[in-house]
Amino acid sequence: MLKKTALYKNHIDLKAKMVPFAGWEMPVFYPAGIIAEHKAVRSSCGVFDVGHMGLINIKPQTSNIKKAEEFLNKIGTNDVSKLIDFSCQYSVLCNEQGGVVDDVLIYKLIDHYIVVVNASNTDKVLAWLSSHAQDIEIEHLLDMSILAVQGPRSLDVIEELFGEEFGFNVLKRNNFLQVGNILVSRTGYTGEDGFELFIPLEEIEIIWDKVVEMKVQPCGLGARDTLRMEAAYPLYGHEYDEKTTPLDAGYSWAVKFGKGEFIGSKALSKEKEAGPKKRLVGVVLSEKNVPREGFKLFNGGAEPIGEITSGTFSPTLEKPIGLAYINNSCHEKNISVEVRGRRVAGEIVTLPFYKHS
Amino acid sequence: MFPEELKYSKEHEWVKLEGNVATIGISSYAQEELGDVVFVELPKAGQEYKANDEIGVVESVKTVSTLYCPVSGKVTAINDELSTQSALINQDPYGKGWIAKVEMSNPAEVESLLSAKDYQSQLAG
Structure with a gap:
């Protein structure tokens, strides 16, 4: 049985072609078609339901956030200690051989982290994190979902949606703001300026409808794929798998050997010496x-x-x-x-x- | 969506019969499933094919689909316009999006093709 995102009915109403993807029934394109959706993101603005992505809350059992930081630094290749509150970083979860378990975004909040993982890997990553965690609470967040608003017009759309007073115009890439109970993050997977909104499930339909009413093009997985390919972003199951390392994919900038040992660091360091x-x-x-x-x-x-x-x-x-x-x-x-x-x-x-x- | 006067193959080609000549293309259902068509590898004019031979390829942004010859015969014409405007397959699958004309060598094969009604019920099943 395929899972449906909170916006399933909205996609049907918009006459999207729905396909199975990583256990979810997702829009692959709307009547405009992949090319038109893609071009809307490059020249104006598009909105994507990214509700299939996994959201995992990482919280220390004691209130010592350093414990969660140490855990994430052991499990991922990037250096979480460099993250300031309300910023995020790309990291790669590797196995002992340096192969990729998943590639993720890690968001730092004041007393916890949120890790965004690939839909196809959510269950695997939950098990992987749980098997390595000590005194860390790992919780699959099911009451929140992501919308991506991407393209040169996305700043205007976000300002119209929430108001200009929050300073979205000076929000840097990989930083985010909390607006009520919504996180507004300047991130994306399109190679374009854009925002990703972490929204409580019960509010997501309202936001989606408002964005679509602003003449923002709804975009499906097809355009998401063509956009990320042009931007050369890797996708798990294609450029990454458990036998491929982040160094093979050219992501050595996200592998921080200087921070101390982490899972896969020995294998990766060997690979680095010998050359991929x-x-x-x-x-x-x-x-x-x-x-x-x-x-x-x-x-x-x-x-x-x-x-x-x-x-x-x-x-x-x-x-x-x-x-x-x-x-x-x-x-x-x-x-x-x-x-x-x-x-x-x-x-x-x-x-x-x-x-x- | 499925003109009554056409015949259909299980592989989602349509066939329009005019005497001994079969014009072929892909059905509206097929073009919708594929999405934006970006390239059509056309059969060669003059070439002989048997029914169900691969005669070309339709590439969309997302995927690629093989084109099968629904009837045996010789290709007498191909739609050259598709080499520069492959989107015609999406815009007008039964008209300007036609792919090739085949002079049938065994017109009895037409009997094994589906009527619009049967094709539709195959899609529904």
């Missing part, structure tokens, strides 16, 4: 075929040098793009991708494909 075996690159093809996940990359020989992990048609570049892992020893710019039995010429390009100007 593979690296994440961007691929564009000379033809209009879309490089799809699993397609193999070649540099002229019989053996593949890599594999596509995510691919789509880029609405901004108006051409097919792909993210791929290639052997770190390969430095050719010109490669080919096997598309249904045929090798199509392509090129390795610098990531991201799109950067907000």
Whole structure:
């Protein structure tokens, strides 16, 4: 039985095409279509129901917040001690081999943290955290859900929604504010300016409807995927899995060896010394075929040098793009991708494909 | 959504019969499921295909779908407009979004295609 977010009925009313995703029934696109939704986010504003993401509350059993900080520093690769109240950071939860259990955002509040995890990994991460926690309360937050308002017009939308007096205009990236019982965070997964709102379930429909009434384009998982691919953000199950490390994906900036030991630090430190075996690159093809996940990359020989992990048609570049892992020893710019039995010429390009100007 | 005068395949192609020539495309249901079509790999004009042979590919932003030849025969025309305007498949699946014309070598195969009504009940089931 698929789970439904609090906005299920709103999606149906908006005639979204619903699909199963990570145990949830989610909108993949609305009648506007993925390309129009994508372009709305790049040029104006879009709103996403991100209610499938897992929210986990991390609280020390004593009131000593340092205990929770130590726990999160042991479990994640980034350094939580650098977080000030009402800011968040990207971190990666690794296993002992350095493979990725999940990639997360950690939000610091005054006396607790909220960890936002991938929908597909929520149960796994809850079990993982619980198995490593001592004197820490781990609670799956089920009475709160996330809406993402993304795009150059998102600041105007947020100001119209809550009022200008909160100073959203000076809210920095990866910082958040508490407005009543809503958290307003300047974050997102689109490569565009934007906000993510953590809203109590009973209020989320009202907020969604207000945003949609402001002519903000409802966007589904399809546009979420094309936007994150252009911005070259990894997605668990594609660029990340338990055999891939954050160093392979190029996220060494989120791996802080200086903070002391953490789960996976030994393996990651070894990998860093030896150099990663593979690296994440961007691929564009000379033809209009879309490089799809699993397609193999070649540099002229019989053996593949890599594999596509995510691919789509880029609405901004108006051409097919792909993210791929290639052997770190390969430095050719010109490669080919096997598309249904045929090798199509392509090129390795610098990531991201799109950067907000 | 499913014109009565057309025949349909289980693979969601439609077939319009004019004498011995079958014009083919993908159904409105298929284009809705795919979403924005961004590329169509067309069959080659002049090429002979058997029924159910793969004759092309329809790529949407989200996914890719194989195009099967609903009847045996020779491709006599392809819709070149799709190479620059693949969105015609979304906008007008039964009209400007046609994909190819096939001169049938075995017109009896048409009998095994579905009527609009049967296609619709297959979708419902």
